Amino acid sequence: MYHSELFQQYGPSYGVRPPHSLTANYPASGGHHDTYRYPELEVPSQRYDGLFSALDPSQRILGAAPLTPLSLPPGPTLGFGQPHPPCEAPRLPGNVKMTLENKELWKQFHAFGTEMIITKSGRRMFPQCKITVTGLDPDGKYLLLADIVPVDNFRYKWQEDHWEESGRAEPRLPERVYIHPDSPAPGSHWMKQPISFHKIKLTNNTLDQMGHIILHSMHRYQPRFHIVRAQDVFSRRWGGCSSFTFTETVFLTVTAYQNEKITQLKIQTNPFRPLYPGPCDSTLSEELDMGGSLAIPLLSPDCSFHPITPPTPAPPASDAPGPSPIPSLPGDQDQSATLDLPQQDAETFLETEGPSYPEPPADRASRLFSCSSEPPAPQIQMVCVSRPVQRFPPSFPVPQESPQLTDSQSDFRLYGGDLPCGAEYSPSACAVTPPIRSEDGGLRGYPMNSEIRFAHFLPNAGPKLGLQFPGSQLQRLYTGGGWM
DNA sequence: TCGACTGACACTTTTGAACTGC
């Protein structure tokens, strides 16, 4: 499920997360917020790059503050060492493990400094993100997600044969999450074969409306993978979550390859070239067994994590010690020569040469956190209208940029008429209690006074572009209770 | 002037509809 299925229905506001508390200069209305720069994100100590409001305990408590759009773990660097909001969110048991399937391939790229092309229309990643998961409850339902976060606060430039810092990073962009299309699926499904995130696309188009992951060029990023125990993507009550990263998957975004070695490596290993078997896809039998790598469970501000290696507080970005000196590639290497990949183990190369771009401090790259808990007790659905009900026009057309919709509330009550299932929206994009069913059992629509909720991982902010409710009206509710 | 970016290009792989045969 790239967002393509869901995103198409939610429009460009998908993945856009306004700040937790709207600042004075936050655009109150008009347009989406892709280009909005979060002042909080400029300060390492305050980040709202998390993903799931469901992880925010405040949202699981009646009468809590308005929903925070997202609260996945922070990036490896930003907010590093800073106090995180206390959280009692459930965690997955500690025996949940994730390994990187094509680790050796990633290592080969990492040895030279992985570069990922980003384009306006979106470019897939190569190497692809392919993982295996163990330790899940075979019968429990899980969501698998991925996002990509900045590794540091620097912008880079290619200097002859190596990467070096070139000033401070651009302000962070709205983060988007890739939901694996199999989500939700039982643990047995996730564990039976490698899971491929090959459909992730990267773009530098800040106005992207395709749901691709928006990144800055010439910046370093790292993919993160999240396992969430939940019945469906609408669930607010989660049975736990764990996040993982792999140090080999750090990459630099470029609009054109800078390092000739990376170019050659891509050519040699690219699935579009006859030299190599098919793409790394969990659904394909032809797989490149590049060895596995145990993931590093991520520090999660929402998991009451306990870093095994206590991180040292990070100074402000401007004062932060720069990454380690940039090792240059051997000068006598003929960069135009064909790379003899199998003859040099990437790990060996890394040990002797190091990657061609600065490595983050070890404590940033190797945090390990425990995240274990039992699923919370079922919650009784409760609806609490915390303020006067807001009513929307009879039709809720696209694109209605209502400022009232830009806050973080997500639940709506349908009134004024039944809502039939039409082509304008997909019933799968929202849920309602109870649905109207046809005699044959098919979903026919939603009755008046139904309460509609949207996929909770989606940004609650912004209008639900693509959703239309002709003949009906939506009444937004504030609810702090859990849905399930 | 230079580095970063864009779009067009040639080429390959993937996908899905149409067709065929059992």
Next chain:
DNA sequence: AGCAGTTCAAAAGTGTCAGTCG
């Protein structure tokens, strides 16, 4: 009629490169 396998065109993917832009 239904299913499985094959074929083929379109779509989507790749890296390259010349031109544009700030």
